[in-house]
Amino acid sequence: MSQEEVLIETKNLDKIYGTGEDSVLALKDINLEIRRGEFVCVLGPSGCGKSTLLKTIAGYIEATNGQCLMQGEEIEGPDWHRGVVFQSSTLYPWMSVKDNVEFGPRMRNLPEDEIKEIQEYFLEEVNLSGFGDKATFELSGGMKQRVALARVLANNPQVILMDEPFGALDALTRNDMQKLIHNIWKENNSTIFFITHDVDEALSLATRVVVMSKRPGRIIREFNVDFTDTLFDENTKFDDSSQRVEYEDEYFKVKNEILDIINNQV
Ligand SMILES: Nc1ncnc2c1ncn2[C@@H]1O[C@H](COP(=O)(O)OP(=O)(O)OP(=O)(O)O)[C@@H](O)[C@H]1O
Numbered sequence: 001m002s003q004e005e006v007l008i009e010t011k012n013l014d015k016i017y018g019t020g021e022d023s024v025l026a027l028k029d030i031n032l033e034i035r036r037g038e039f040v041c042v043l044g045p046s047g048c049g050k051s052t053l054l055k056t057i058a059g060y061i062e063a064t065n066g067q068c069l070m071q072g073e074e075i076e077g078p079d080w081h082r083g084v085v086f087q088s089s090t091l092y093p094w095m096s097v098k099d100n101v102e103f104g105p106r107m108r109n110l111p112e113d114e115i116k117e118i119q120e121y122f123l124e125e126v127n128l129s130g131f132g133d134k135a136t137f138e139l140s141g142g143m144k145q146r147v148a149l150a151r152v153l154a155n156n157p158q159v160i161l162m163d164e165p166f167g168a169l170d171a172l173t174r175n176d177m178q179k180l181i182h183n184i185w186k187e188n189n190s191t192i193f194f195i196t197h198d199v200d201e202a203l204s205l206a207t208r209v210v211v212m213s214k215r216p217g218r219i220i221r222e223f224n225v226d227f228t229d230t231l232f233d234e235n236t237k238f239d240d241s242s243q244r245v246e247y248e249d250e251y252f253k254v255k256n257e258i259l260d261i262i263n264n265q266v
Contacts (some may be wrong), residue, residue, distance in 0.1 A: 003034040004037050004038070005034065005036045005038040005071075006033045006034070006035055006071075006194070007036050007066075007070060007071060007083065007158055007159055007191055008032070008033070008034040008057055008068075008069070008070055008159060009032070009033050009034075009068075009069045009072075009114035010030045010031060010053075010056070010057070010063075010066065010068050010069075011030070011031060011054065011066050011067040011068075011069070012029055012030075012031060012065065012066035012067070013027060013030040013031070013063045013065070013066035013067065014027055014028055014029060014030075014064050014065040014066055015027040015049065015053075015056060015061070015063055015064050016064040017052075020174065021031040022053050024077040024215075025215070025236060025261075026049040026052045026215065026217060027049045027052055027053060027056075027063075027216060027217045027218075028217065028218050029088050029218060030053060030064070030094070030217070030218065030219060030229075031059055031219070032053075032125065032210065032219060034159065034191060034193055035191070036158075036191050037170065037189050037190075037191055037207075038055070038192065038207050038208055039185055039193055039205055039206050039207045039208070039228070040163075040192065040193050040194065040206065040207070040208050040209075040210060041053075041194045041195075041196055041201070041203075041205055041206035041208070041209050042144050042193070042194070042195045042196070042209075042210045042211075042212060043120045043196065043197070043199060043201035043202050043209060043210070043211050043258060044196055044211060044212030044213065044214070044217060044262065045210070045212075045213075045214045045262060045265050046152055046197070047214070048212045048213060048266075049212065049215060049216065049217030049265060050163075050195045050212060050217070051163055051195065051216070053212075053217065053259050054084075054161050054193065054195055055164050057075065057082065057159075057161060058078055058079045058082050058084050059075045059077045059082065059162050059194065060078060062195075063164050067144055069116075070158070070159075071158075078106065080104055080107075080108070080155040080157060081158045081159070081167070081172065081177070082157055082158065082159050082160075082161055082163045082165055083152030083153070083155055083157035083159070083160050083161065084135055084152070084160075084162075084163070085145070085148050085149055085160065085161070085162045085163070085165045086148075086163050086164075086165070087122045087144040087163060087164040087165060087167045087168050088168060089136075089141075089144040089145055089147065089177065090105045090148065091136040091144060091147055091148060091151070091155055092136070093135075093136055095136070096132065096133050096134060096135060096136070097128065097131050097132050097133070097136060097139070097147050098133060099121060099133035099231070100136060100147055100151050101118075101119045101122055101147065101150045101151050101154050102115050102116075102118075102119045102154070103131075103151065103182045104151065104154050104155040105118050105119070105154055105155070106153075107152065108149075108155075110200070117193055118154050119132070119150075120132075121259055122150040122151075122153045122154050123150055124145035124235075125150065125184060125187075126147070126149055126153075126183070126184075127146065127180070128143065128146055128147065128150065128179065129144070136161075139170060140173075140235065141170075141173070142169050142173035142176065142177060144164065144176070145165055145169065145177060146167075146180070148182075149165075150182070153184070153188075158191065159191045159192070159193060160190055160192045160193070162192065162193070162195065163182075163195045164196055164197065165177070165181075165194070165203070166178065166196075167196070167197065170183050174201075176207060178198075178201065178204055178232075178242040179232055181194075182205060182228060182232045183232070185205075186229075190212065192205075193218055193253045194206070194216070199255055199258050199259060199262075200229055200255070201256065203225060203227055203251060203255060203258075204227060204228060204231050204232075205228055206225055206228065207224065207225065207228070208222055208223065208225065209222065209225050209227065209254075210222050210226055211223070211258055211261050211262065213265055214265040220261060222257075223257075225254060227247075227251055
């Protein structure tokens with residue numbers, strides 16, 4: 001286990017939606033730590049409470065029981081220290097790409113030249129330099145998600161929370177986006193909490209995979225993994241084929257273990 005600072009911690013967290021007969025127990029006794037620099041991917045059957053957990057950490061909804069802490073302080077509402085990217089982009093459609101990215105820094109009253117610098121830097125980081133003046137409705141799905149990411153990065157959040165951010169994209173765009181988020185995570189030493197339905201996506205990106213049970217969502221297993229650098233580093237070369245086989249064996253062993261856990265739930 002990494003010795004880095006714990007940024008997010010949930011303690012015995014339950015979430016119940018509604019009251020009485022119609023109430024839904026969405027999360028049960030979630031104890032999770034997210035440390036600085038980790039890339040935590042969450043997998044679990046549909047409806048198991050993954051988004052509920054993300055929204056609680058984001059501060060959009062409150063836990064029913066237990067605690068949700070950021071750097072030891074109770075999370076009491078949304079905050080730019082925790083940036084959120086959803087599956088479908090939540091860009092401001094009446095604003096240009098540039099204005100969307102500048103929105104956060106402007107709300108924080110940063111000086112105009114700094115706002116511009118941040119906007120240029122992060123549009124470049126998501127490979128959208130030159131698209132600043134476009135209206136967001138002119139962009140493809142993948143480009144919109146890149147703007148959404150730049151808008152979050154522009155706030156320099158402590159944690160990036162991503163709820164199936166690439167779920168609506170075609171396979172090629174999705175691969176590009178995975179590489180992009182991997183590179184951004186590496187370059188900025190970001191901390192990322194990432195929900196996905198796709199075991200390969202989780203194993204490709206994560207340093208830790210958290211597997212949840214069907215509803216009520218509990219954490220049933222956590223896997224520390226390190227496939228990501230090998231997968232995305234273009235210079236990776238195995239010394240010999242036995243090393244590659246060993247790597248692939250390990251990958252498929254973990255993948256099958258996770259699939260078994262998920263499939264045995266349904
Ligand atoms: N606002 C709400 N009111 C009542 N029930 C809700 C609400 N939001 C979610 N739920 C229920 O809580 C459970 C968990 O939902 P949640 O969206 O967190 O699951 P999920 O794992 O993210 O699902 P999926 O993988 O399908 O996106 C589901 O049964 C859902 O119907």
